[in-house]
Amino acid sequence: MGFEPPQRLVRTLGETYGDAAAAEWLGELPELAGRALDRASLDTERVMAPGGRSSLVVLVRRADGSPAALKIAPPFTRPDLERDALAHWNGWGAVQLLDEAGEGALVLERLHPEVSLRSLPEAKALLEAAGTVRRLWVEPPAGHGFETVTERTAAQASAIELHRADAAAGELTAAALTAREELVAADAETVLLHGNFRQGKVLAGDRTPWLAVGPEPLVGERAYDLARLVRDRVEDLVAASSGASAARRRVNKLADSLDLDRERLRGWSLFRAVESGTRALAAGRRQDAELLLEFASWL
Incomplete structure (x- = not known):
């Protein structure tokens, strides 16, 4: 081939x-x-x-x-x-x-790979995303081999630690690591999670309108799974004059629509944005890093 x-x-x-x-x-x-x-x-x-x-x-x-x-x-x-x-x-x-x-x-x-939730207006996309991810949160199979949220984020936290002295990320790095420590200490949920859920991971289908693809599955609390969705279309949020308040409203709206604790979703959104931002820094993708770290600073 x-x-x-x-x-x-x-x-x-x-x-x-x-x-x-x-x-x-x-x-x-x-x-x-x-x-x-x-x-x-x-x-x-x-x-x-x-x-x-x-x-x-x-x-x-x-x-x-x-x-x-x-x-x-x-x-x-x-x-x-x-x-x-x-x-x-x-x-x-x-x-x-x-x-x-x-x-x-x-x-x-x-599925229809050219049609994801990103093709919809933002409010409609978030509504459909919430309905889709809710269906994925089920009890994991007996004897599963999935890692936990604590295990996955431990490795990520170690990588974030390397950026404590970075002028662009040092303060946010400390806040993200503290948030993670508090979150994993009180995490009692063990549902199956998608692991990388966002609008681009939900495609149009024939047997049902929207279906998730590309999971990086793990088990843990639902708020972790929603944290990547919180920053979807981050470039639009950063470009808007009301981006900071819009981001906080999105956290609250998503948490309320799926019956999650607002502060836990905010904490995981902060951690995951800083993790992605510092990874972008390490890879030399400075523009992506700046967008992600600015978003994280709003939380």
Whole structure:
């Protein structure tokens, strides 16, 4: 299968997991894709571009002619956990897992990748997002292998620590780390979470209007899962004269609509924005970092 991996995939894998690991997997990708297509008896239509940030997505046809999507992810992104979460949701609020094709490859229900919640006006998008994520918050399967919010954020907190002396992020870094310590100390929920839920991760479908894709599943409290959604369209918020008050209103509105504690959602929104902002700083994406850290300062 001759193709060039989308540049967004190449860039993000290198930034998140290291250039060496990314290059090794990307070098094997054509053969991996070919084997997955053969194993699941799939015919290729086209590779999605810009596509995902941690996986290759190919629009395909199954042996019976029905449309599907083949998703191939490197082992270090734990596609087995995505498989387990999708199997547990079984199409409830999320894309349906149709088959497996080995070596980190999943055959998924075909959605409309060009139509996400970001295509809707903001108020409508947030309403639909809340309705979608609510369906995902279920009891995790017995004997699951998902990490907890405490475990995932412990590694992130260690990376944030490196920026305590950074002039652009030092004060926010301290506030984010303090917020996390207080949050994990009182976290009693253990529901299954999407892990990376935002408007762009909810696509239009045929069997139901909106379905979540691309989970990075873990277990813990619901407020953590909503924190990434809070800063959606951050560039618009930062550009608006009322951005700070609008951000705080969004926290309160989302918390109230899903019966969450406002302060816990504010705390996780702060932590996750600072984590993303300091990661952008480390990668040299200063403009992205400035947007995220300004947003965090409003919380």
